[in-house]
Amino acid sequence: MPVEVTRDDLNELGLAPEASEYSDKKLAKILQQRKIIKNYRASTGLFLIQERSDGSCYFLVNERCSVYEKRPQVCRKFPTEMGNRLGYCPYTPSNVKRI
Numbered sequence: 001m002p003v004e005v006t007r008d009d010l011n012e013l014g015l016a017p018e019a020s021e022y023s024d025k026k027l028a029k030i031l032q033q034r035k036i037i038k039n040y041r042a043s044t045g046l047f048l049i050q051e052r053s054d055g056s057c058y059f060l061v062n063e064r065c066s067v068y069e070k071r072p073q074v075c076r077k078f079p080t081e082m083g084n085r086l087g088y089c090p091y092t093p094s095n096v097k098r099i
Contacts, residue, residue: 002038002048002049002051003048003049003057003058003059003072003074003075004041004044004046004047004048004049004074005046005047005049005072005073005074006045006046006047006072006073007019007024007027007045007047008073009072009073009074010027010031010047012070012072013067013070013072014070015031015036016030016031016036018030024040024042024045025040025042027040028040028047031047035050036049036050036058037049037050038050038051059071
């Protein structure tokens with residue numbers, strides 16, 4: 001599942017502690033080399049987090065969100081404020097658990 005995050009999300013998650021030292025474009029290049037992000041969209045300022053080989057979220061570990069307390073804003077808003085079908089989540093609570 002692709003997850004687009006902001007620079008602030010990256011900082012909150014601790015994925016880019018040196019973020020304040022670089023422009024978004026330079027930061028994106030560094031994070032791509034580390035295989036943390038897939039790409040960066042300058043028009044929106046969003047970084048696309050790299051997915052796992054099976055297409056699942058980078059942050060899922062043993063079917064649990066490993067960053068639940070610090071999860072990105074997009075995750076906090078899904079599915080009540082954003083998504084193709086507001087209010088619909090493709091996962092049931094028994095499938096996705098918090099750590």
